Amino acid sequence: MSINRRQFLRRAGMVTALGIGSSFVITGFRKKDAAASGYTKAAKDMPAKRWAMVVDMSKFKSEADMEKVIEACHKLHNVPKFPNTKDEIKWIWKDDYHHTFAGGHNEYLDEHVMHSPFMVTCNHCENPPCVRACPTEATFQRPDGIVAMDFHRCIGCRFCMAACPFGARSFNFKDPRPFIEEVSTEYPTRTPGVVEKCNFCYERLADGLMPACVEKSNGGLIFGDLDDPNSEVRKIVSTKLTIRRKPELGTQPSVYYLVGGGEHA
Amino acid sequence: MLEKALSGSKRYWIWVTLLLAIIAVGFVAYMNQFNNGLGVTGMSRDVSWGLYIAQFTFLVGVAASAVMLVLPYYLHDFKKFGKMVILGEFLAIPAVIMCMLFIVVDLGQPMRIMNVILHPSPHSVMFYDMIVLCGYLLINLVVGWTTLGAERKGAPSPKWVKPIIYLSIPWAVSIHTVTAFLYAGLPGRHLWLSAIMAARFLASAFAAGPAILILLCFIVKKVSKFDPDPGVGAIQSLVKIVRYAMIANVFFYILELFTAFYSNIPEYSAPLRYIFFGMDGHYSLVPIMWTAVVLAFLGIAMLVFPSTRMNKATLIIGLLSIIIANWIDKGMILIVAGFVPNSFERVIEYAPTLNEILVTLAVYSIGMLLVTILYKVAISVREEKAN
Amino acid sequence: MYKGGKIIASLIIFAALFTIPFFYNMGKVNAGPDVALDTPAIQQLSDKQCVESPEFMRANHMKLLNQWREEAVRNGQTVYINSQGKEYPISLQDTCLKCHANGSASKVALSNPASSTTGVSNPAINESPEFCASCHDYSAVKPKCWSCHFEPKEAAK
Numbered sequence: 001m002s003i004n005r006r007q008f009l010r011r012a013g014m015v016t017a018l019g020i021g022s023s024f025v026i027t028g029f030r031k032k033d034a035a036a037s038g039y040t041k042a043a044k045d046m047p048a049k050r051w052a053m054v055v056d057m058s059k060f061k062s063e064a065d066m067e068k069v070i071e072a073c074h075k076l077h078n079v080p081k082f083p084n085t086k087d088e089i090k091w092i093w094k095d096d097y098h099h100t101f102a103g104g105h106n107e108y109l110d111e112h113v114m115h116s117p118f119m120v121t122c123n124h125c126e127n128p129p130c131v132r133a134c135p136t137e138a139t140f141q142r143p144d145g146i147v148a149m150d151f152h153r154c155i156g157c158r159f160c161m162a163a164c165p166f167g168a169r170s171f172n173f174k175d176p177r178p179f180i181e182e183v184s185t186e187y188p189t190r191t192p193g194v195v196e197k198c199n200f201c202y203e204r205l206a207d208g209l210m211p212a213c214v215e216k217s218n219g220g221l222i223f224g225d226l227d228d229p230n231s232e233v234r235k236i237v238s239t240k241l242t243i244r245r246k247p248e249l250g251t252q253p254s255v256y257y258l259v260g261g262g263e264h265a
Numbered sequence: 266m267l268e269k270a271l272s273g274s275k276r277y278w279i280w281v282t283l284l285l286a287i288i289a290v291g292f293v294a295y296m297n298q299f300n301n302g303l304g305v306t307g308m309s310r311d312v313s314w315g316l317y318i319a320q321f322t323f324l325v326g327v328a329a330s331a332v333m334l335v336l337p338y339y340l341h342d343f344k345k346f347g348k349m350v351i352l353g354e355f356l357a358i359p360a361v362i363m364c365m366l367f368i369v370v371d372l373g374q375p376m377r378i379m380n381v382i383l384h385p386s387p388h389s390v391m392f393y394d395m396i397v398l399c400g401y402l403l404i405n406l407v408v409g410w411t412t413l414g415a416e417r418k419g420a421p422s423p424k425w426v427k428p429i430i431y432l433s434i435p436w437a438v439s440i441h442t443v444t445a446f447l448y449a450g451l452p453g454r455h456l457w458l459s460a461i462m463a464a465r466f467l468a469s470a471f472a473a474g475p476a477i478l479i480l481l482c483f484i485v486k487k488v489s490k491f492d493p494d495p496g497v498g499a500i501q502s503l504v505k506i507v508r509y510a511m512i513a514n515v516f517f518y519i520l521e522l523f524t525a526f527y528s529n530i531p532e533y534s535a536p537l538r539y540i541f542f543g544m545d546g547h548y549s550l551v552p553i554m555w556t557a558v559v560l561a562f563l564g565i566a567m568l569v570f571p572s573t574r575m576n577k578a579t580l581i582i583g584l585l586s587i588i589i590a591n592w593i594d595k596g597m598i599l600i601v602a603g604f605v606p607n608s609f610e611r612v613i614e615y616a617p618t619l620n621e622i623l624v625t626l627a628v629y630s631i632g633m634l635l636v637t638i639l640y641k642v643a644i645s646v647r648e649e650k651a652n
Numbered sequence: 653m654y655k656g657g658k659i660i661a662s663l664i665i666f667a668a669l670f671t672i673p674f675f676y677n678m679g680k681v682n683a684g685p686d687v688a689l690d691t692p693a694i695q696q697l698s699d700k701q702c703v704e705s706p707e708f709m710r711a712n713h714m715k716l717l718n719q720w721r722e723e724a725v726r727n728g729q730t731v732y733i734n735s736q737g738k739e740y741p742i743s744l745q746d747t748c749l750k751c752h753a754n755g756s757a758s759k760v761a762l763s764n765p766a767s768s769t770t771g772v773s774n775p776a777i778n779e780s781p782e783f784c785a786s787c788h789d790y791s792a793v794k795p796k797c798w799s800c801h802f803e804p805k806e807a808a809k
Binding site for chain 1: 287299302303305306307308310311313314317368371372373374375377378380381383384388389390391392395448451452453454484531532603604607608609610611
Binding site for chain 3: 005008037038039040041042043045051109140142143144148150151152185188189190191202206
């Protein structure tokens with residue numbers, strides 16, 4: 001044999017590459033499976049251009065009213081309760097005025113106002129930095145404005161958590177299942193190692209239902225299509241004074257906080 | 266050429282065994298993390314990146330620093346670096362591999378990593394980071410191996426590597442720039458939202474990277490017959506690069522401090538106030554940061570004065586100071602404090618767990634093992650030529 | 653070639669070792685799974701038809717499930733129109749599990765995929781002969797659906 005080792009390796013490599021390459025070609029030419037079928041939206045599906053929420057804290061009379069809302073969401077979506085805040089997962093929660101609208105500290109603000117509670121959740125921004133950051137499009141923006149998560153695709157890099165300026169995202173540091181008190185069959189649980197957050201209940205919108213939190217809020221959370229001039233959210237946002245969290249960052253949050261509350265359209 | 270790494274002195278094998286032992290321990294720790302989730306680390310909902318991503322950031326700099334030898338040698342025909350260039354390239358390869366490993370161990374779902382390629386997202390900086398890191402690894406492997414192989418045969422490097430060598434120069438800059446863009450483009454993380462982030466990264470990289478390389482050269486000289494700097498002053502030239510890069514790095518940091526504090530915008534200065542003075546009763550990073558400050562200035566001083574710069578003992582102290590100062594800044598505080606205070610202006614601190622530290626040490630050991638093997642090959646080739 | 657004989661001999665030994673399982677099992681009959689189609693759950697249904705023909709489902713159910721996932725999660729298309737033009741909601745629980753339900757009455761606790769070293773522990777696959785188990789065990793394919801999705805029975809308690 002007059003070939004040296006280098007030539008031998010080179011030829012072996014070429015044969016391997018040829019084999020792998022041709023197997024790709026063969027599978028490429030194979031007929032695609034043919035299920036003459038299609039997909040459509042559910043009949044009850046509620047269409048919208050931009051889902052948005054108005055939070056009217058004047059309608060929440062007590063702690064219990066807020067807990068009811070949080071409970072409804074977290075129970076429905078199988079959000080676990082971890083004893084350790086380090087692993088905490090939350091989709092909707094409450095925080096005080098001072099921290100929710102961080103940045104504009106006013107030292108003369110009345111203690112009562114400063115510590116008055118606000119409901120906080122994912123803002124479903126129009127320009128979501130989390131979607132921009134995601135390297136796999138596991139988090140993406142739907143045509144109706146909802147910033148959704150595809151738990152199947154998330155690799156758990158947590159770039160979205162660094163990108164979100166609102167602290168809306170949680171990561172499954174541990175297996176959530178042992179920490180779910182009451183399991184809901186309406187929504188799957190999550191696998192460890194993926195990021196999750198509020199999804200504006202898109203699974204309920206597809207069934208023609210309002211988000212779970214809105215349903216339990218006694219009118220404190222108003223939900224609708226901001227693009228529809230006749231929707232309640234649009235009427236409130238266009239005629240009343242509302243504020244949003246960190247508007248200066250240009251993400252255009254879709255959660256508005258009604259100042260003063262009271263009667264609205 | 267790889268067979269050169271299979272024969273060595275007793276000391277060589279003790280060192281390799283030690284590294285393998287640390288890797289084995291870290292592997293067990295990683296299996297624990299793999300099976301139980303990232304809950305075994307100190308990371309939390311608020312500080313969602315920790316030691317792993319910080320090491321990644323630091324090591325991208327080490328990898329990029331090879332350009333500080335390649336550029337003078339190939340572009341300016343700076344012959345003094347002739348013997349050292351290969352060591353720079355062979356430091357870059359393990360550094361990039363460590364970067365990749367730190368990304369993998371940080372993932373919540375590492376088995377899905379191919380999703381980054383299956384669903385490419387050109388709007389994500391992570392996508393570009395993957396491209397530049399893989400490219401840089403490939404470039405250095407090709408260049409390092411080919412030039413060393415040619416040297417072994419006593420022939421000049423083949424012509425086709427020249428363009429790849431030139432490409433490696435902007436590419437080295439790109440890996441650290443893109444890594445800086447991971448952080449510098451995020452709204453609401455004020456410590457990172459800085460236009461000079463990439464410049465700072467490059468400055469600190471060109472200080473810490475060559476400093477590590479000089480120390481490695483000292484070790485090489487001690488354990489082998491090969492002298493990377495046979496009286497030509499290559500090391501002193503590199504010391505000058507380290508010095509100016511470190512001065513630039515400190516200068517850039519001061520620029521950050523000025524803008525944050527003089528503008529008096531609370532959000533901008535909050536993470537810096539937390540780092541330097543503590544906040545709301547949380548001080549865990551304060552002593553560490555001030556250590557870095559002291560070491561940074563000590564290191565610069567050691568490298569400025571000719572008497573301390575020329576003395577090997579004080580030079581080593583200076584270089585170590587600079588490496589540690591940069592590691593504290595970039596390999597720990599920059600990433601962690603980017604999340605503090607959180608988006609609700611609450612201070613939630615982070616501390617790595619033992620499990621996390623063991624995994625980190627194992628990744629570093631893998632890197633050191635690769636450095637050892639590659640340097641062994643390079644040194645053996647050189648020793649062979651010398652005989 | 654330097655040490656050519658040894659290299660080629662080693663390669664042949666390697667190839668032989670590598671293909672032992674194949675040759676060992678060659679020609680042996682391995683009984684396939686026996687899947688009963690007339691389970692009580694299916695008997696109770698008025699329409700005893702899957703979303704597509706059994707032949708199609710046997711060959712393509714994994715591709716169909718992947719398509720369903722993409723359409724429902726990513727495109728908000730939650731209804732599947734099959735090749736006959738019939739519509740089905742895209743749902744594991746409300747569509748697939750209506751027939752491929754857990755046959756045994758034993759209640760299954762929520763599995764903990766993290767504590768399993770083999771990847772995923774899988775109550776549905778392990779315990780329901782009518783669902784994935786029979787075929788998937790046979791072909792040693794472990795889908796990961798059940799680390800998140802679950803059957804209605806578990807949660808109904």
